[in-house]
Amino acid sequence: MNLLYNVPAFSILLPMLAGVICLVLPARASRRLSNTVIVVLALLSFLLLNSFLDGAPTFTYRMGHYGAPIGNEIRAGELESAMAMMFLVVMMLSLMGGRNHLRSDIGRSKVNLYYISVLFLLSSMLALTYTNDLFTAYVFVEINTVTACGIIISKEDGYTLAASMRYLIMSLLGSGLFLIGICLVYGLTGHLLMPNIQEAVNQLVQNGHYQAPLQVTIALFAVGLALKSALWPFHSWLPDAHSSASAASSAILSGLVLKSFIFLMIKIFFRTVGPDVMTGHAILNLLLVFGVLGMLLGSVNALFEKDIKRMLAFSSVSQIGYIFCGIGLGTIAGVSAALVQVVVHAVTKAMLFIAAGGLMDASGGRKDFDALQGAGKRDIVAGAAFVVGTMSMIGLPFFAGFITKLTLVTAAAGTHDWRTYVSLAAIVVSTILTAIYYIRVLSLLFGRNGSEEQDGEVRGRRFLSAYLRRHLSMDTEYILAILAFIGINLWIGLRSDDLVDIINAGLATFQ
Amino acid sequence: MQEAPFVLLMLTDSLTLAFRADVLGLAFLTLALLMWTAVGIYALRYKDHQENNGRFFAFYLLTLVMLVGLSLAANYVTMYLFFEMMTLCSVPLVLHNGSAEASSAAKKYLFYSIFGATLGLLGLFFIHAYSISSDFLPGGVLDAAKIAGNEEMLRTIAFLAVMGFGAKAGLFPLHAWLPAAHPVAPSPASAVLSGVITKAGVFCIIRVIYFQFGAAFLRDTWVQRSWIAVALLTILMGSLMAFREKRLKTRLAYSTVSQVSYILLGLFFLNEAAFAGALLHVLYHSILKDGLFLSAGNILYQTHLENVEELKGLGRQMPRTLGCFAIFSLGLTGIPPFAGFLSKWELAAGALSSGLLPYAWLAPAVLLISAMLTAGYLFPIVIHGFFPGRAYRSEGPDTGEAPVAMVGVVGALAAATVVLGLFGAPILKFFLDLAGTIFL
Numbered sequence: 001m002n003l004l005y006n007v008p009a010f011s012i013l014l015p016m017l018a019g020v021i022c023l024v025l026p027a028r029a030s031r032r033l034s035n036t037v038i039v040v041l042a043l044l045s046f047l048l049l050n051s052f053l054d055g056a057p058t059f060t061y062r063m064g065h066y067g068a069p070i071g072n073e074i075r076a077g078e079l080e081s082a083m084a085m086m087f088l089v090v091m092m093l094s095l096m097g098g099r100n101h102l103r104s105d106i107g108r109s110k111v112n113l114y115y116i117s118v119l120f121l122l123s124s125m126l127a128l129t130y131t132n133d134l135f136t137a138y139v140f141v142e143i144n145t146v147t148a149c150g151i152i153i154s155k156e157d158g159y160t161l162a163a164s165m166r167y168l169i170m171s172l173l174g175s176g177l178f179l180i181g182i183c184l185v186y187g188l189t190g191h192l193l194m195p196n197i198q199e200a201v202n203q204l205v206q207n208g209h210y211q212a213p214l215q216v217t218i219a220l221f222a223v224g225l226a227l228k229s230a231l232w233p234f235h236s237w238l239p240d241a242h243s244s245a246s247a248a249s250s251a252i253l254s255g256l257v258l259k260s261f262i263f264l265m266i267k268i269f270f271r272t273v274g275p276d277v278m279t280g281h282a283i284l285n286l287l288l289v290f291g292v293l294g295m296l297l298g299s300v301n302a303l304f305e306k307d308i309k310r311m312l313a314f315s316s317v318s319q320i321g322y323i324f325c326g327i328g329l330g331t332i333a334g335v336s337a338a339l340v341q342v343v344v345h346a347v348t349k350a351m352l353f354i355a356a357g358g359l360m361d362a363s364g365g366r367k368d369f370d371a372l373q374g375a376g377k378r379d380i381v382a383g384a385a386f387v388v389g390t391m392s393m394i395g396l397p398f399f400a401g402f403i404t405k406l407t408l409v410t411a412a413a414g415t416h417d418w419r420t421y422v423s424l425a426a427i428v429v430s431t432i433l434t435a436i437y438y439i440r441v442l443s444l445l446f447g448r449n450g451s452e453e454q455d456g457e458v459r460g461r462r463f464l465s466a467y468l469r470r471h472l473s474m475d476t477e478y479i480l481a482i483l484a485f486i487g488i489n490l491w492i493g494l495r496s497d498d499l500v501d502i503i504n505a506g507l508a509t510f511q
Numbered sequence: 512m513q514e515a516p517f518v519l520l521m522l523t524d525s526l527t528l529a530f531r532a533d534v535l536g537l538a539f540l541t542l543a544l545l546m547w548t549a550v551g552i553y554a555l556r557y558k559d560h561q562e563n564n565g566r567f568f569a570f571y572l573l574t575l576v577m578l579v580g581l582s583l584a585a586n587y588v589t590m591y592l593f594f595e596m597m598t599l600c601s602v603p604l605v606l607h608n609g610s611a612e613a614s615s616a617a618k619k620y621l622f623y624s625i626f627g628a629t630l631g632l633l634g635l636f637f638i639h640a641y642s643i644s645s646d647f648l649p650g651g652v653l654d655a656a657k658i659a660g661n662e663e664m665l666r667t668i669a670f671l672a673v674m675g676f677g678a679k680a681g682l683f684p685l686h687a688w689l690p691a692a693h694p695v696a697p698s699p700a701s702a703v704l705s706g707v708i709t710k711a712g713v714f715c716i717i718r719v720i721y722f723q724f725g726a727a728f729l730r731d732t733w734v735q736r737s738w739i740a741v742a743l744l745t746i747l748m749g750s751l752m753a754f755r756e757k758r759l760k761t762r763l764a765y766s767t768v769s770q771v772s773y774i775l776l777g778l779f780f781l782n783e784a785a786f787a788g789a790l791l792h793v794l795y796h797s798i799l800k801d802g803l804f805l806s807a808g809n810i811l812y813q814t815h816l817e818n819v820e821e822l823k824g825l826g827r828q829m830p831r832t833l834g835c836f837a838i839f840s841l842g843l844t845g846i847p848p849f850a851g852f853l854s855k856w857e858l859a860a861g862a863l864s865s866g867l868l869p870y871a872w873l874a875p876a877v878l879l880i881s882a883m884l885t886a887g888y889l890f891p892i893v894i895h896g897f898f899p900g901r902a903y904r905s906e907g908p909d910t911g912e913a914p915v916a917m918v919g920v921v922g923a924l925a926a927a928t929v930v931l932g933l934f935g936a937p938i939l940k941f942f943l944d945l946a947g948t949i950f951l
Contacts, residue, residue, distance in 0.1 A: 394625065395632070397522060397592040406523075409636040416661065424633060432626040439621060497523050 007048045008076045008130040009061055011041050011084060012123050019119035027111035034095070034115045038122070042088040049081040053502070058509050060132055073193055075132035079339070079506025083129045083263055089488075090255050090346050091122055097354030097481030098248025100361070105155040105246040117150035121252070125260040133193045134182045134272065137264060141178060145171045145228070148257050151249040152241055163240035170237045174227030181220035185272070188213055194267070198274040198511075205277055218273055222283050225265040229258045231287070231324050232294030235317045239301075242316065243309035243367075247357025250309060254316045255350035259342045262323055266335060269327075270510050279330060288328025288419060292426040294321030299433035306369050308356050311437060312349065315393070318430055319345045325423050326408055332507060333411035339503045341404040344392070344492060348400060351485035352389040358382035358478060359445065369444055376445030383445055385482045390438040392489055395431060400492035405431075407500065516585035516646060525645060528592070531585035533647075534945055538790070539714050540582040546707050546797055547575050549920055553805055554699035556916040560812050561697055567607055571700070573600040574708070581711055586645045587635045587723060591628065594679075594715055598624040601708060604700040605692045613695040616688070623678050623688040630675025631715065637668045638723050647718055649949045651725020662728075669724045670734045674741075676719065679712025681768040682775060683745040690752070693764035694817070698808025701760060705767040706801040710793050713774050721949050726781040731867070738779040739870045743877045745772035750884035757818050759807050762888055763800070769881060770796050770843065776874060777858045783950050785861025787942040792854035794938065795842065795931065799851060802839040802924035806832050809913035809921060819892055826897035829912050833896045835925040840889035842928045845882045850932035853939055855882070 018037045022030040052058070058077035066072070095118065106114050124144035131137045145168070152164040186192060188210055189200035204210055227234040242250045269278045278284065298318030305311040319341065326338030356367070362378035363371040376383030392401035405427065412423035492499055516529035532540075554571070558564045577597035584590035598621065606617035639645060641661070642652040658665055678685030689709075693701045720726065729735050749769025756762040774796065777789025809832040810816060810825065826833045842849035845856075855878060862874035912918060931938065 394595075395629075396595055397526075397528075397588055403523075405632070406526075406636060406639075409633065410640050413637055413640050413664075416664070420664070428626070428629045428633065431629045431632075432622060435625045436618075436622055440618075494520065494522065500523070 004044075004048050004051055005059060005061060007044045008074050008080070008084075008126075009063060010044065011126045012074070012130065014041065015119040015123035015126070019116045019123070022112050022116045022119065025112050027108050030112035030115040031099075034119055035092070037119065038088055038092045038095075041126075042085060042092065045081050045085040045088060048076065049078065049085055049502075052076075052078040052081060053505075063136075071133075071193075072136050073132040074127075074130040074136070076130055077506055077509050078502055079510055080129050082502050082506060083259075083342075084126050086343050086346060087122070087125050087129065087256055087260070090350050091118070091252060093481045093484050094248050094251035094255065094350050094354060096477040097350075097485075098246060098251060098357055099477050100475060101247040101357050110154065114151065114154045117147045117154065118252070121147040121151065121257070125256060128260045128264045131264075131267075132195070132271070134185065134197070134268075135192045138175075138179055138182055141175055141228070141261070141264070144257065144260065145175060148253060151252065152245045155244070155246045155249070157244070159240070159244035163237075163244045167237045167241045170234070171228055174224045174234075177220050177224030177227070179224075181217050181224060184213055184217045184220065188217065194271040195511075197272045201273055202276060214277075218277075218281065218283055221268050221273075222265065222287065225261050225268075226287070226290070226324075229261040229265070230317055230320055231290050232297055232317060232321060233290065235294065235298070235320075238317055239310050239313040242313040242353075243307065247354055247360075250312075250356075251350035251353040254313065254353060255346040258316070258320060259346055262320075262327075262338075262342060266327065266338070267510075270335075275511070281330075284328045284330040285419075286328070287324045288330075288423070291321045291324030291326075291328050292422055294318060295325060295426045295430040296321075296433070299430050299437070302437045303433060305437075308359065308367050308369065308372060308441065309353070311441065312352055312356060315352075315434065315437070316345075316349055318434065319349065319393075321430070322404065322408060322427075325426065326411060329411055329415050329419055329423065331411060331414055333407070333414050336500070336503050336507055337404065337407035337411040339507070340407045340496075340500060343499060343503075344400040344404045347485060347488050347492065348389055348392045351385050351482065351489065354478070354481060354485070355382040355385035355389065358475075358482070359386070369441070372441075373444060373447055376442070381479050381482050385486060386442060386445060388486045388489055390442050392493070393438050394435045398490065398493045400489045400496075402493060403496040403500070406496075522588065526588045526639065527586065527645070528589050529585040529646070530580075530583040530589065531647075532583055534948070535714075535717065536582045536584075538945070539710070539793075540579060542710070542794060542797055543575065543578045543582065543707050546703060546801055547571075547578075549924065550699045550702045550706075550801060550805065553702075553808070553917055553920040554697075556914050557697070557699055557808060557812060561608070563607065566603065567697065567700075570600055570603040571703075574604065574703070576600075578707065578711060582714065584647075584718075586647060587638055587718070588645070590715060590718060591632060591635055594631070594676075594711065595625070595628050597708070597711060598628065598679075601700075601704065604704070605696045607697055607700065608695065610695065616691040616695045620688040620692045623685050627675040627678025627685055627712075630671045630678075631719070632675075634668055634672025634675070634719055634723070637665060641665060642723070647722035649722060651721070651728060652723055653725060653728060665724070666729070666732055666734045669719070669729060670737060672719050673716050673738060676712050676715040677741075677775065680709050680716065680771045680775060681712075681745070681749070682772060683741055683748060686745065686749075686768045689768050690756075690761050690764045693767075693804075694758055694760040698760075698804055698811060701764075702801045702804035702808070705764065705804060706797040709767060709771045710774075710797060713771065713778070713789075713793060716775065716778060720778065720781075726950060730781050735779060735781060735867070736870070739776060739867070739874070742772045742776040742779055743870070743874060745769065746776065746877055746881050750881045750888070753888045754884050756888075757820065759810070759817060759819050759822070759892075760804070762819065763803050763807060766803075766843070766885065766888065767796075767800055769885075770800065773855070773858060773878065773881075777861060780861050780865045780867065780870075780874075782861055782865050783943060783946040784857055784864060786946040786949070787939060788854050788857030788859075788861050790942040790945070791857060791935065791939050792851075795850040795854050795928075798924055798927050798931065799839045799842045802835060802921055802928065803843070805917070805921045805924065806836040806839065809917050812917065813910045813913050822892055823895045824899035824903050826893075826899075828909050830897075831912055831918050832921060833893060835921045836896075837893040838925040838928055840886075840893055842932065843889060844886045848929070848932045850928045850935065852932065853935040857939060 063072040124140040127140040230238040302314035359375040392399035395401040395405040516531040580593035753765035777785040842851035859875040
């Protein structure tokens with residue numbers, strides 16, 4: 001266990017170091033370095049998670065030589081290490097799946113710069129997962145913002161430029177609000193370490209001092225991070241950013257970046273402000289209402305899209321709404337359901353974006369629905385991934401999406417007031433809307449081939465082997481990534497108890 | 512005591528995918544298999560009329576597989592899974608001929624069904640949270656201690672879940688997919704859609720009401736009254752719409768909307784006689800409606816005529832088909848000794864004995880009015896077919912009777928109508944005994 005104490009710090013520093021080294025490496029070497037770093041960290045996080053599951057207590061780790069109350073601290077427990085593992089695995093698979101697009105979208109000479117951004121992004125996400133003080137949180141929030149822009153704009157065309165400008169502006173607004181919140185908290189409590197702040201806040205509430213500034217602080221934290229996690233109505237940057245970026249970048253942005261901020265928000269509610277103050281707080285009701293509106297309006301917007309990546313982006317807005325609906329319920333069961341959806345959405349949406357990349361490849365690089373007719377038959381692995389993704393989004397048992405519906409509805413049923421009815425109505429309506437736009441795309445993908453009927457189309461077994469012969473050598477990583485995503489989705493759907501137990505155990509020791 | 516279910520796999524430690532063959536499930540399974548076989552034999556000859564048969568038969572069989580899973584499901588989540596899969600497998604049947612109308616009808620079917628299934632899913636989650644066991648147990652599985660204080664919420668959920676599964680059974684207001692889907696689907700597909708797949712919705716409703724929430728929990732509540740009101744509304748509305756409709760298959764589709772609500776009405780009265788009448792009507796309606804749709808298929812195959820008015824004088828050309836159609840019409844209207852009379856009688860008896868005013872007398876009145884409307888929308892077809900009037904001159908070529916296999920199946924169903932109508936009493940007794948085991 002002693003050596004494992006270093007894993008969180010290692011997880012944050014190693015990618016940064018590797019990123020700096022990538023500056024001087026050519027494309028292939030930087031890709032290999034990045035993959036190695038991610039695999040090594042994934043293994044270490046797995047060992048760390050195992051040690052917690054075997055009963056090791058959570059620990060805090062002091063960075064540098066300054067102790068509380070002025071130093072930087074990170075803290076690790078089941079939940080943090082499970083989230084870290086999720087980030088690492090999904091990032092690995094996204095990079096594998098989108099590799100070919102990196103070559104074509106970015107240009108060989110600049111691929112190493114892309115990997116620098118990715119590694120720093122990874123480091124910032126892991127830091128946000130493990131951090132135990134607000135100062136570290138702010139620093140890595142900013143690194144996250146900049147590097148996320150980096151991975152969007154690495155594909156140089158007008159769309160990404162406009163999208164990342166918009167993202168940057170709105171995201172920096174969010175960071176700014178977050179920073180003001182930190183300044184206010186520091187002014188009110190004199191601390192930056194989360195447990196210390198919680199003690200001070202509890203005292204303030206008991207004494208009845210500074211109630212208005214405290215409420216403003218909580219609101220600032222919530223809104224600032226909500227802006228960065230694309231909660232409705234702060235989501236307007238998301239469709240452009242996620243749809244214009246390269247396939248791997250879209251997968252990472254939709255699947256991981258949003259989640260790191262959500263996790264930070266949960267951490268702040270639990271550890272900085274504390275459950276005593278947060279339970280029954282009005283901001284949670286606001287998050288619930290916005291979450292519900294996001295669930296409905298995200299889906300409504302997705303219905304009208306004619307471009308597959310924009311449709312997936314709006315679908316993300318809707319699914320993020322589920323997460324905030326869970327948080328807004330204000331119970332442990334609600335937060336647990338939100339975290340389940342964090343994992344499930346990361347896995348499913350990353351898979352869908354990678355598959356969308358494959359479908360675009362099979363349709364001459366175009367992403368509008370007219371060009372994608374029959375693409376599911378041309379790239380059968382992507383088609384299969386889309387089928388699995390659709391079933392998961394609709395929430396059929398066997399697939400991961402069913403588990404999030406199960407946990408969210410059970411959590412909603414536990415609050416016996418208006419929140420139950422609003423959440424349930426929203427879940428029902430958004431499910432049907434989600435089914436509509438996903439199944440519409442599916443029937444498009446597996447429909448007729450449009451005007452280009454292939455002569456002598458090989459059928460049956462010969463079709464599969466012809467496909468494999470054509471693609472296996474070039475796109476091995478892509479095929480493996482998609483199969484791995486499908487496998488994870490089914491694993492969560494079939495053996496969800498493992499995931500849910502880890503999350504619940506982690507939440508129990510989260511403060 | 513029931514035997515233990517066969518657990519295929521565990522989704523979570525309390526939700527499992529499990530199967531059990533109890534009497535109700537086996538009865539439904541037998542009906543599905545028999546109808547599928549009969550219509551399958553018909554389809555083997557009908558397929559000469561259509562293209563892409565490989566695809567058609569593939570989904571035809573897949574839907575049957577899902578129905579098997581549905582009837583043998585031992586708990587709510589298994590039933591829900593197979594219900595959704597059955598919807599997904601039957602959509603290509605509606606979509607089969609690829610026209611724009613088929614495409615929009617298939618979408619309508621899909622979305623109404625998924626919406627309904629999602630409402631049913633809510634039922635699953637609440638039962639899961641408030642029950643003692645996730646299995647189907649006669650009398651319900653609600654844990655009295657857990658539900659204390661939450662009865663109204665659970666009643667609302669029960670209401671929504673049944674309305675959701677009712678979408679598949681054509682219950683107002685989610686019935687609109689039926690008249691859209693039937694005319695565009697190939698005739699064998701329409702037959703099984705009306706004859707068996709709507710009954711899958713009925714089956715799920717039986718499981719939800721009697722084996723999960725329990726009849727006692729819902730008896731004499733606003734939920735029961737609302738259900739009965741909606742069923743009566745659907746019966747009347749379906750019959751009236753059928754009466755006005757000119758396209759034959761759409762008319763039969765509205766007839767299904769009306770007739771399946773007879774079954775639901777019987778289920779909603781929550782007593783043994785009505786329940787037995789409902790189950791008997793499941794059997795009778797499957798045979799009658801399959802027969803009607805297959806006769807329509809014969810007509811379509813031979814003459815390509817779709818509208819009722821064009822069928823004048825058809826009796827000269829297709830006497831056997833139209834004769835069977837006459838038998839099915841008599842049965843559907845509820846005229847003894849054909850199949851259809853005994854089930855309606857039992858339904859009315861169950862309604863009258865339920866003591867639930869004003870539905871106790873309103874329901875038999877509605878059943879009577881609906882029977883007259885049924886006669887009104889079915890008999891003229893037969894009468895004008897055989898007796899077109901002296902002024903009628905036949906236009907169009909005389910293409911003769913439909914092929915032997917197809918007429919044979921329709922004839923077999925007509926024979927079944929007569930036989931099961933004459934010997935309906937033992938079947939009714941079987942269902943009454945079954946009801947006795949369910950109403951504890």
